[in-house]
Amino acid sequence: MIVAKRKPLDEIKEMLKPYNKILVLGCGSCVAVCMAGGEKEAGLLSTELQMAFEMDKTLPPSGGTPPGSAKQIDTITILRQCDREYIDEVKDKLVQYDAILSVACGVGVQFTAEVLNGEKVLLPGLNTTFLGATKEPGMWVERCLACGDCILDETGGVCPITMCSKSLMNGPCGGHEKGKCEVDRNRDCGWVLIYERLKKLGKLELIKDIKLPKNYGAVKRPDKIVHEAYQVVGKEEVKK
Amino acid sequence: MEFEPNILAFCCQFCAYSAADLAGSMRLQYPPNVRIIRLLCTGKVDPLHLLKPFQEGWDGVFVAGCLEGECYFLHGNLHAKQWVNYTKKLLKEIGIEPERLEMFNMSAAMGTKFADTVREMTERIKKLGPSPLRGTEELKNRRTEEQVTDK
Ligand code: SF4
Ligand code: SF4
Ligand code: FES
Numbered sequence: 001m002i003v004a005k006r007k008p009l010d011e012i013k014e015m016l017k018p019y020n021k022i023l024v025l026g027c028g029s030c031v032a033v034c035m036a037g038g039e040k041e042a043g044l045l046s047t048e049l050q051m052a053f054e055m056d057k058t059l060p061p062s063g064g065t066p067p068g069s070a071k072q073i074d075t076i077t078i079l080r081q082c083d084r085e086y087i088d089e090v091k092d093k094l095v096q097y098d099a100i101l102s103v104a105c106g107v108g109v110q111f112t113a114e115v116l117n118g119e120k121v122l123l124p125g126l127n128t129t130f131l132g133a134t135k136e137p138g139m140w141v142e143r144c145l146a147c148g149d150c151i152l153d154e155t156g157g158v159c160p161i162t163m164c165s166k167s168l169m170n171g172p173c174g175g176h177e178k179g180k181c182e183v184d185r186n187r188d189c190g191w192v193l194i195y196e197r198l199k200k201l202g203k204l205e206l207i208k209d210i211k212l213p214k215n216y217g218a219v220k221r222p223d224k225i226v227h228e229a230y231q232v233v234g235k236e237e238v239k240k
Numbered sequence: 241m242e243f244e245p246n247i248l249a250f251c252c253q254f255c256a257y258s259a260a261d262l263a264g265s266m267r268l269q270y271p272p273n274v275r276i277i278r279l280l281c282t283g284k285v286d287p288l289h290l291l292k293p294f295q296e297g298w299d300g301v302f303v304a305g306c307l308e309g310e311c312y313f314l315h316g317n318l319h320a321k322q323w324v325n326y327t328k329k330l331l332k333e334i335g336i337e338p339e340r341l342e343m344f345n346m347s348a349a350m351g352t353k354f355a356d357t358v359r360e361m362t363e364r365i366k367k368l369g370p371s372p373l374r375g376t377e378e379l380k381n382r383r384t385e386e387q388v389t390d391k
Binding site for chain 1 (some may be wrong): 251284288291292293294330333334335336372373
């Protein structure tokens with residue numbers, strides 16, 4: 001899933017300053033799982049914002065800043081902001097606001113903005129951080145950099161691009177010590193993890209293969225994938 | 241007139257709620273500033289439950305659960321502790337003193353501890369003064385309604 005973290009409240013408040021009617025738009029998939037932008041978090045953030053703006057109103061204006069104006073902050077959560085059908089369902093509601101604070105990943109923010117096509121301002125409530133897994137309740141870890149040419153078969157299921165701080169294709173480098181990485185001694189050396197895993201799998205000989213430099217051009221960013229069954233439609237889209 | 245804080249308490253029915261009951265039967269005196277919401281277990285509290293009372297202008301909130309290791313649902317009180325600590329951070333971000341929120345643990349036999357807790361929180365909030373969000377329109381309306389129904 002995509003893992004993200006909420007932006008600091010002050011940063012969000014600053015973004016929202018010019019607007020009075022605001023919608024916090026939650027996303028019920030990835031960011032709900034990583035407890036950053038699901039229904040609960042969207043509700044919590046809108047309450048926090050209501051309180052923070054209310055505080056600005058009650059506090060005496062200090063240093064020439066005028067007291068905050070009354071703001072209306074509502075919240076809606078849709079299943080996914082990266083799928084048009086879910087955005088379309090609430091489009092009528094979205095256009096009624098001055099600004100929409102999306103707490104989806106960067107994909108969701110952009111895609112909702114794309115669907116609204118300049119009709120409304122979309123603002124990001126989260127910092128999208130990585131592709132990861134839930135290691136334990138409340139903890140998420142990065143595991144893939146979406147390189148477009150997976151080599152996990154050669155490395156015992158541990159990704160060297162992600163787990164090695166230097167994304168080395170052949171490791172470990174001379175910087176590892178007691179299984180830790182020289183970039184950060186608290187971090188495991190990715191290549192030691194690969195070694196240990198291959199040992200457990202009885203495939204240690206794989207570590208001796210010299211891997212050629214990785215083709216980082218496998219993904220032409222921004223990339224596009226059209227499922228083969230849909231390729232005719234895909235071509236039409238290209239022509240447009 | 242001296243400031244009398246309004247404090248909301250989320251109490252687990254197996255411990256703090258019974259302790260409050262016991263404090264009553266023991267005829268212990270404690271400040272009348274607390275309103276109690278009974279929970280099946282403090283594991284039910286959510287940051288939104290802890291934040292909403294402040295939004296409505298309450299001056300303080302506390303959660304009281306079973307002693308650590310004695311929750312009937314094993315970890316409910318430990319989860320509650322996590323959420324209380326997290327909500328304190330949210331309060332700080334908003335600009336409200338995090339000390340207005342606290343977590344306590346007690347058993348059903350601790351009537352005195354309940355009375356002490358109420359006293360401690362009341363004193364603490366009195367020192368901090370009224371919540372910066374007190375007296376918002378919504379709260380004023382609610383208070384008047386309450387007074388009307390009380391009479
Ligand atoms: S918008 Fe982002 S967070 Fe939401 S479902 Fe799509 S990929 Fe996941
Ligand atoms: S090699 Fe690593 S970065 Fe590339 S697709 Fe596989 S897991 Fe992801
Ligand atoms: S049962 Fe009392 S806190 Fe869980």
